[in-house]
Amino acid sequence: MPAALDQLIDALRVLPGVGPKSAQRIAYHLLQRDRNGAGRLARALDTALAQIRHCSRCNTFTEAEICERCMSASRDPQQLCVVEMPADLAMLEQTHAYRGMYYVLMGRVSPLDGIGPRELKLDRLLARATDGTVQEVILATNFTNEGEATAHYVGEMLRARGLKVSRIARGLPVGGELEHTDIGTIAQALYERRAL
C-alpha cells in the first residue's frame, strides 16, 4: 500500500466510532468516488483549524475573540447559564425562555475518565462568573451522574463567592403522561416532589 494511503487511513481513525475497517472504506471512497468532496473536506478542516477557537467569554466555538452572542447588547448580562456542550446551548436557545449569557464547559466532571476541575479549566468559569456583573448562575448540565457532580461542585464554588445559584428542574416531560414515561424519571420526580 502507498505510504500516503496508509497515512490517510491512519489519520481517519481519529474520528469517533471509526475503526481500521471503516477508515479504509472511507479512504477508498474519497480517493475513488469523490475526489472533489475529499478536497472540500481537506480545505474545510484546514480553515476550521486555523480560524475556529474558543470564545474568551463563553468558551464556545467562535471565529472572533468574543462570539456574537456574548457581544449582543440585547441579552441580560446578569444571568449566566452553564452547559456542558454547544449542542446543549443550541437547545436552550430554541426554548426562547432564556435571554441571559452562557458558559460552555466543553465537557463534564467524570472521575472514572480522569476528567476533573483541572481538565475542564473551571478556573476560567470562575473568572467569568465573578466579573462583577453576573448575579445569578443557572446550572444546566445534564441529569446524568456526571452532570450532577459537575453541577454540585460548580454550584458550591460559585455560591461561596456570593453568587445566586440555581439548577434547572427535572421531572416529567411537558405533555408527558405517567403511563408512557420511563420509570427512573417518575421515581426521581417523586423523590423531588414539591409542595403546593
Place this chain on the structure above:
Amino acid sequence: MSGKRVEQQPGFVLHAYPWRETSFVVDVLSRNHGRVPLIAKGARRPRSAMRGLLLAFQPLELSWSGTGELKTLVSVDWSGGLPLLSGSALMCGYYANELLVRLLPREDPHPKLFDAYAALLQALAHGRPQDLALRLFELALVRELGYAPTFDIDADGEPVSPECDYIFIIEQGPVKLQDGQSGEQALSGQTLLDLANADLSASESLTQAKNLMRRLIHHLIGGTLESRRIFMELQEL
C-alpha cells in the same frame, strides 16, 4: 445470536463509555457473574429506552447473551428504590466504582462483595455516615479479593490482644510493638479485632481502619486513584 443467555441478573452499572456511533459499553457489576462488560446496542440513540436506565448507582436487573469477552445486553429493568446520589455521596460512589473497575477481575463472581456494594449505595443514598459505609465496603473488597490478611493473628502466629499496640506490615500482617515503642501507623489490637469482626462502630477503630485501608488500597492499586485526585481538586474550588 448464539451463545449462552443470562437472564434477569441483579446488577449495577460501574462505568459506561461510547462504542461506535450509537452504542455504549457498560461495565456492569452483577451479583452472580461478577464484573461483565456489555455492549448496549443503540443505547446512545435519542429515543433509546435503555438510555435513561443505564445509570450508575441504580439497582437494575440485566439480561445478556454471548460467549465472547464482550457480551450483548439484551434487556435492562429498573429495580429502583434508591434516590440518585449527589454531592460528596456521589464522589464516594465514584471512588467505590473505580476500586471495583481497577481491582476486580472480569467474570469473577463475589456475591458478598456485591452485597457490600449495595449496602454502601444504600447508606450513601440515604445520607448515613460515609466514613463507616466506605470502610466496611473497602474491608469487604480486600477480603473478597483475597488480599485481606488475618487481622486477629499477628505475624508471629500469636492471637492479637486488644491491650497491645501493633504496626501493620503489608504482606506480613500485624507486628506487635514492644513496650515504649510507637509509630505513626501504630494501631491498637482492639482495632484489628474489630476489623476481623467487621465491626467499626468504635470511633478509634474507624479512624485507625481508615489509615490502614488507605495503605492497603494504595498498595493494591499501585498508583493514584483518579476519583480521589479529582475529589481533592473539587474540594479546593
